[in-house]
Amino acid sequence: MYRQALCLYVIAALGMANPLCARDAMKLSLPTENTSIFSSDPSQFYMYTNRSFEGRSTKPWEGGTYGFSRNPKRTADGLINTRLHEGIDIRPIRRDANGVPQDAVRAISDGKVMHTCVQSGQSNYGRYVVIEHQWKDGNYYSLYAHLNSISVKPGQSVKRGSPIGVLGYTGRGINLTRAHLHLEVNLFLHSGFPRYHDKALSGTNHHGVFNGLNLVGVNVAELFKQSRRDDGLTIAEFIAKNxxxxxxxxxxxxxxxxxxxxxxxxxxxxxxxxxxxxxxxxxxxxxxxxxxxxxxxxxxxxxxxxxxxxxxxxxxxxxxxxxxxxxxxxxxxxxxxxxxxxxx
Ligand SMILES: [Zn+2]
Known part of the structure; x- marks a missing residue:
């Protein structure tokens, strides 16, 4: 209430709208019906990865978590994972008789669709959607990858919980058994990204500024947990802590x-x-x-x-x-x- 009153006062005093005032608190809900992230058994939330290490093949669910959760190596600092996973891999909970996932994928917060990649071969993410959220301390971007189908268009406004597509297994290194939703919450790096891509990187950029390389993901699993406990949490506070x-x-x-x-x-x-x-x-x-x-x-x-x-x-x-x-x-x-x- 206090913040709202202060904003109205600032708008009146300056005779203009302060762009950081008319913003939403970061209200989140999970993108599928899988809620095991909040349970005592998170292995039911995450999709495993196929790991081959020191002659052993395993399927650790931890490979689906956010962070340095992949490609283990023995080093002078002990056993460490060297590959970053910038999002979380959420396991489907509904499959049809042929094993094809049926889970609806929904927007995690109110926002606006900024990009859809409908050609699965144009990205390692397969078919994916990017949604912009105007939260208290800036614009942030949720990304939903490996979708089977997409039901929204760029420019469209969505509400938290609005369906945006169906979970699938499009993109690189993923098949029917490992079908999952890859979810990120990102900061945006630079509006000149397409020019940077043409100068510095190989291949064709089909995604403009919403190429995954122009987005950097925060620990989205912790974000869900901590924003549940603190409904006024901002990304600045979250980053300072995590x-x-x-x-x-x-x-x-x-x-x-x-x-x-x-x-x-x-x-x-x-x-x-x-x-x-x-x-x-x-x-x-x-x-x-x-x-x-x-x-x-x-x-x-x-x-x-x-x-x-x-x-x-x-x-x-x-x-x-x-x-x-x-x-x-x-x-x-x-x-x-x-x-x-x-x-x-
Ligand atoms: Zn992933």
């Missing part, structure tokens, strides 16, 4: 740091008209903070990394090189920084 900084990169003056304009909470200092920035990233590559710095920065450079006994590449999806307290940017890491800073 995605600690793992490394920092200084970027040169003249960068178009769209993430700061798009997500003002990322900025930890007054936005200057020019000058270099230092960006903090979580292990998953989420930009969690940006701070204006003084001095000259010639090219993007790692200024701090959480020390590790093993190679930083295993811990940072290959974006960093080196080990110990020394790190550099790999070529994919440099590409990622160029995209974020709009310098390409």
């Amino acid at each position: 995605h600690p900084p793992h490394y920092r990169v200084a970027i040169p003056d003249g960068s178009r740091l769209e993430i700061v304009a798009r997500y003002p909470w990322i900025s930890k200092g007054k936005k200057p008209s020019s000058g270099p920035w230092e960006i903090s990233f979580s292990r998953e590559g989420i930009p969690v903070a940006a701070r204006p710095i003084t001095g000259t920065v010639q090219r993007p450079v790692v200024t701090w990394v959480k020390p590790s006994k093993t190679y930083h590449s295993y811990l940072t999806k290959g974006y960093l090189t080196g080990s110990g307290s020394k790190a550099g940017l790999s070529s994919s890491g440099m590409g990622y920084i160029q995209l974020i800073s709009g310098k390409f």
